[in-house]
Amino acid sequence: MNDLLETNxxxxxxxxxxxxxxxxxxxxxxxxxxxxxxxxxxKVRNHLWASELGKSPIDLYLKLTGVKPTxxxxxxxxxxxxAGNIFEWIVSLILKRAGILxxxxxxxxxxxxxxxxTTGKADFIVGGVPKGADETxxxxxxxxxxxVFIRGAEAVARHLEAYPSGLKPMPLEIKSVSSxxxxxxEAKGVASRNHRLQLxxxxxxxxxxxxxxxxxSRDDLRMMEVVIERNSPVEQDYKKEIEVISKYILAKxxxxxxxxxxxxxxxxxxxxxxxxxxxxxxxMLYGFKDQKEFDDKYVPMVSSWNRVxxx
Numbered sequence: 001m002n003d004l005l006e007t008n009x010x011x012x013x014x015x016x017x018x019x020x021x022x023x024x025x026x027x028x029x030x031x032x033x034x035x036x037x038x039x040x041x042x043k044v045r046n047h048l049w050a051s052e053l054g055k056s057p058i059d060l061y062l063k064l065t066g067v068k069p070t071x072x073x074x075x076x077x078x079x080x081x082x083a084g085n086i087f088e089w090i091v092s093l094i095l096k097r098a099g100i101l102x103x104x105x106x107x108x109x110x111x112x113x114x115x116x117x118t119t120g121k122a123d124f125i126v127g128g129v130p131k132g133a134d135e136t137x138x139x140x141x142x143x144x145x146x147x148v149f150i151r152g153a154e155a156v157a158r159h160l161e162a163y164p165s166g167l168k169p170m171p172l173e174i175k176s177v178s179s180x181x182x183x184x185x186e187a188k189g190v191a192s193r194n195h196r197l198q199l200x201x202x203x204x205x206x207x208x209x210x211x212x213x214x215x216x217s218r219d220d221l222r223m224m225e226v227v228i229e230r231n232s233p234v235e236q237d238y239k240k241e242i243e244v245i246s247k248y249i250l251a252k253x254x255x256x257x258x259x260x261x262x263x264x265x266x267x268x269x270x271x272x273x274x275x276x277x278x279x280x281x282x283x284m285l286y287g288f289k290d291q292k293e294f295d296d297k298y299v300p301m302v303s304s305w306n307r308v309x310x311x
Contacts, residue, residue: 050120050201054194056275057255069280099131110205127169133157179219191226
């Protein structure tokens with residue numbers, strides 16, 4: 001028995017010494033933690049997610065028919081997703097303390113006759129009578145958040161004092177983007193097409209008159225807001241998206257692949273096709289090992305085309 005205890009003790013000491021000899025790496029631990037996300041199982045389904053609207057028909061067809069991706073989200077994509085969750089959480093704190101957060105992650109569903117059902121979860125439903133500004137600010141301070149968030153909460157709370165009778169309920173979608181994308185959207189005063197379609201789904205499925213898409217620049221915390229109305233041409237685009245993929249799924253017909261370079265109608269210039277660059281089937285459909293290989297080929301071409309157009 002003594003021999004066994006001595007052996008176990010020696011093994012524990014060896015493990016401790018080995019751990020102490022390895023340099024502790026905070027960044028490595030952090031990055032690994034962000035990359036450990038539970039993946040949705042790949043399975044056949046007969047409905048679309050609102051966040052998928054605007055994606056390429058071929059990618060959606062493969063997803064809905066249960067084909068395993070050749071290019072699942074990489075580590076960087078997973079970390080960007082988590083960054084978006086952090087910004088969403090910060091906004092939720094401000095909305096909640098201001099007293100206008102009615103519901104978060106509201107599940108919704110809508111289906112046109114004869115087409116696939118579309119489901120989704122709205123980030124926030126906001127509205128109602130806000131709290132007093134002083135109460136909101138005091139509650140935010142008790143959370144120990146950085147001063148920049150306290151100032152932001154105070155500005156929002158003071159602004160809401162102008163609506164003592166309350167705000168009409170509406171869905172609010174929070175999107176964090178790079179400063180490059182933020183500035184491109186801000187210059188044109190538009191929201192990305194896929195974000196418009198996603199928000200419109202919530203308007204249609206919950207019978208709201210309007211909603212807002214709030215963009216946050218990950219680089220410098222600037223915000224911009226785009227209003228989407230239910231009674232707008234967005235519905236034609238929304239229905240068309242569902243019609244296209246429904247046609248292929250119901251007919252069990254595989255859609256064609258996408259073009260590598262497209263003319264972006266919102267930004268008014270040529271662009272690489274992000275549906276290809278971020279495709280989960282990039283290797284299977286287009287033969288590229290990864291996004292970098294695709295970008296190396298087509299980004300210089302896009303830049304060249306846009307220079308010719310600008311001249």
